[in-house]
Structures are given as C-alpha cells and as structure tokens.
Amino acid sequence: MKPAPFTYHDPTTADEAVALLATHEDAKILAGGQSLMPMLNMRFVVPDDVIDLNRIDGIAGIRDAGESIEIGAMTRQRDLMRDDVIATKAPIIPAALHWVGHFQTRNRGTIGGSLCHLDPAAELPCLMALYDAELTVQGPDGARKIPFAEWPLAYMIPSIGPDELLTGVSVPHWGGNTGHGFVEFSRRHGDFAIVAAAALLTVDAGKITRAAISIGGADVRPIRLTEAETALVGATPDAGTFKAAAEIARGIEAMSDAYVSSAYRQRLAATLVERALAAAASNLNGSA
Amino acid sequence: MADTRDIEMTVNGESHAANVETRTSLGDFLRHGLGLTGTHMGCEHGVCGACTVMVDGEAVRSCLMLAVQANGHEVTTVEGLAEDDGTMSALQEAFWKHHGLQCGFCTPGMLTSLTAFLRDNPDPSERDVREAISGNICRCTGYQGIVDAALDVAKTMQKGS
Numbered sequence A: 001m002k003p004a005p006f007t008y009h010d011p012t013t014a015d016e017a018v019a020l021l022a023t024h025e026d027a028k029i030l031a032g033g034q035s036l037m038p039m040l041n042m043r044f045v046v047p048d049d050v051i052d053l054n055r056i057d058g059i060a061g062i063r064d065a066g067e068s069i070e071i072g073a074m075t076r077q078r079d080l081m082r083d084d085v086i087a088t089k090a091p092i093i094p095a096a097l098h099w100v101g102h103f104q105t106r107n108r109g110t111i112g113g114s115l116c117h118l119d120p121a122a123e124l125p126c127l128m129a130l131y132d133a134e135l136t137v138q139g140p141d142g143a144r145k146i147p148f149a150e151w152p153l154a155y156m157i158p159s160i161g162p163d164e165l166l167t168g169v170s171v172p173h174w175g176g177n178t179g180h181g182f183v184e185f186s187r188r189h190g191d192f193a194i195v196a197a198a199a200l201l202t203v204d205a206g207k208i209t210r211a212a213i214s215i216g217g218a219d220v221r222p223i224r225l226t227e228a229e230t231a232l233v234g235a236t237p238d239a240g241t242f243k244a245a246a247e248i249a250r251g252i253e254a255m256s257d258a259y260v261s262s263a264y265r266q267r268l269a270a271t272l273v274e275r276a277l278a279a280a281a282s283n284l285n286g287s288a
Numbered sequence B: 001m002a003d004t005r006d007i008e009m010t011v012n013g014e015s016h017a018a019n020v021e022t023r024t025s026l027g028d029f030l031r032h033g034l035g036l037t038g039t040h041m042g043c044e045h046g047v048c049g050a051c052t053v054m055v056d057g058e059a060v061r062s063c064l065m066l067a068v069q070a071n072g073h074e075v076t077t078v079e080g081l082a083e084d085d086g087t088m089s090a091l092q093e094a095f096w097k098h099h100g101l102q103c104g105f106c107t108p109g110m111l112t113s114l115t116a117f118l119r120d121n122p123d124p125s126e127r128d129v130r131e132a133i134s135g136n137i138c139r140c141t142g143y144q145g146i147v148d149a150a151l152d153v154a155k156t157m158q159k160g161s
Helices: A014-023 A036-041 A077-082 A084-089 A092-097 A111-117 A123-131 A226-232 A239-249 A262-282 B026-033 B090-097 B107-120 B126-132 B144-160
Strands: A007-009 A027-030 A049-052 A062-064 A068-072 A134-139 A142-147 A152-154 A165-172 A178-185 A195-204 A207-216 B004-011 B014-021 B052-055 B058-061 B074-076
Touching (some): A014 A134, A014 A165, A027 A036, A062 A084, A084 A092, A092 A123, A092 A178, A092 A195, A111 A123, A123 A165, A195 A262, A207 A226, A207 A239, A207 A262, A226 A239, A239 A262, B058 B107, B090 B107, B090 B144, B107 B144, B126 B144
Parallel strands (some): A027 A049
Antiparallel strands (some): A062 A068, A068 A165, A195 A207, B004 B014
16 A cells, blocks of 8 residues: 655754654654554554654764763664674674564664664564663753663553654663673564563673563563562573573563463563573673 | 655666655655566565665665655666666576576565675575575565575675685
C-alpha cells in the first residue's frame, strides 16, 4: 500500500524541528524510516505532518568523551558498526547490531529512531538499559536528560513529550578488564527477538567486580537483572556462578503471545543469560 | 491539495528533475516517475528486499525511503549495473552462469544488495553471503545459485587483485 497524504517538512536544525512539533499537533518524526515507513505504507499511522530529521546537521555522529561515548540520535546503525571508538570502547554495540534487521535496513536505521520506536524486542533499547545510558531530549524550553531506566513508560511509549525531540545518547564507558556478551533467539536471523540477553562483566584478581545484565524481548521494556548482578559481584567468573545467576532470569515477568508463551520466554531468558555471561567471561580484554 | 516538491537526483549517472508528491516512495518514483521498472516493488514494508537500490553507494530499501529524501543524492538501480554498451557486470554474468535467477522478481534487489556487499566484503565466506541476502526473499532458486554466483565473483575479484 501507499501512505495517505501528509505534509512533509525537512527542517535543517533541531530548533526548527522542535518549533514544527510545537505547531503541528498530529506530526510524526521521520528518522531512518525503517519502522515508520512500513507503518505509513500500511496506513497503521496516518499523520497530518511528517517531520524528516535527515537534513538536520549536528545530531548524528559519535564522539569519544573519555568517561562516555556521545552518540547523536540520527547516527545510523551502520555507522555504529563501523566506528573505531565504539569498536574499542563498546564492542557489544556492533555485536548486537548484527541482529538488527539486515544490512540494507541498518544503512538507514538510526539509534534514535529505535529508542523512540521502543519495540520490546529491539536490541538498542536492551543495550541502553544495560549501560544505564542517558538520553538528551530537546523541547521548547531547552534540553533535558533522562536516564534510560525512566525512558520506557509502557508498551512502545517512551518518556518524551509530543513537542520534544531526542537528540543524543550518552553511553558510559566501563573500562577495566571487562568483557561483553550478546545473544538472541529468533526463528530466523533478522526477525524480531523472542528473547535477547546482554551482559557486561568486569573481573579483577579473579573475582567479578561489576556486572550488568539486560534482557530484551521478554517484557514490554528491557529488564535489568539487578538481583543477579548483585549476586555476581565478588564471585568467581565460572560456569557454576553463571548458571546460578541465570536461574534468576527464570523468575522474570514475561509476555505471552500467539506464538510464544511466557514460560517459554522465561526458560529462554535463563539459557540466554547464562550464554551471555559465559561469552562476556571469554572476551575479557580491557574494553567494553 | 497534494503536498509536492521539486526534486533533483542523479540516477545511474543521469541527472533527473521532477515534481513529486512528498508521500511517493523512492521506488515508486523510479518506476512511475522515471520509467525505470527494473526496481521491483514487493511487500512495500521492508521485508522482501526486491526494491533494494543503492543511494550514495549504500544498499537501501526504496520502499522505505521517500523520493523527496533522495533529493540531491545519487541513486543506482539494477539498470545502472551493466556497462553503457550493455555488457553485464561480473555479478550479473555470474547470476546467469550459476542459475541465480528464475522468475526474476527478486533479482534486482539481489544484484544491488550483493553489488554493495561485495564491494565492502571482497572475501566473504558462504555464511557471510547468506547473511547478506537474508533480507532478500527468493521463492524460485532456493538461494543456492545466488550464493554460488556471489562466491564465484568474489573468487574472481581476489584473483584479479
């Protein structure tokens, strides 16, 4: 099908985009278009106005800020996969992006688009939960920062006002002797994840000193397995430790749908968390 | 009143100017606006890969991009892969040689996707090639001939370099 008629806007600054949002009540923001365009084509959404961000300068790009990596909202998934800073300081990002759609969709798809679309099965929100990333949104009264934990409000609803624009994400750098693991299960590669698990581990003198585990696809928002993270700290990074931590994932709240039951998602979560932790322990290399 | 824009883009090396309705996809513009019907519209929601073209050298879904978004950019469609005298590209030759197509519906998307992929990955494994075309659906060939063609081209490129 074809989109219903709309009025197209292509602002060249973020301020201009925010001003357009303030004056157009039924507007949709077009980033990479890999989710919005299908919804427009199928007329799942029929907005009066479409505000295209692709001509805005300054909200795409990756910058190494030492303690963090600053990523512009319009940075393409492809560019995240090709970037040297990301490859050395947050290699879990390109590892996870291999699971996102296909290379042709990653050529257009953006990090900001994925975070605002907030599909429960999407990999980038799962990673931002893992990192406790901080999002910056710009509105008529200026910019504000939102920790990722406060970003998802409900199913596919981020904590952003109708007159606000996501401009960037700050991903903290872990440093130290850190490893990462990202695993996912879907029926076919490129499909939406039934469950995905991401893990970061820092190990010092044979003991885990810091751990983060995030599960995507299981619930309407990514789940941080804080109980398991706490249990891991101080433990030895071995198979027994990981199995015990992964058992905690069996108790998560999980969705049920026409294809996959919640019990199946819980079992998958436990298996995938164990694998993600094992993967993280196997690539400890001083960067994550 | 329809929302329209004047746009200009280079398609297969040739410059085109047109007035388009802003809701028109790039794929529909190429087909209906420019008569370049080599690009096939399949699912129109980014799943089948038939409509894949290259924009500034990168393979993208032309059903998930508006024509107005290609304003000022360079587009390559399947019509632009052969030489000016009609000589097929190495990949097109290999598709012919390895029976990489039957009905031909997926072929333009396969060729544009693999042209970009092989440029960036000149020495792929079979698995890499299969992953590269995992977003392109073919219902005739079982993919084997397509994979063989891509690997053959990669091998030839390696020898040549």
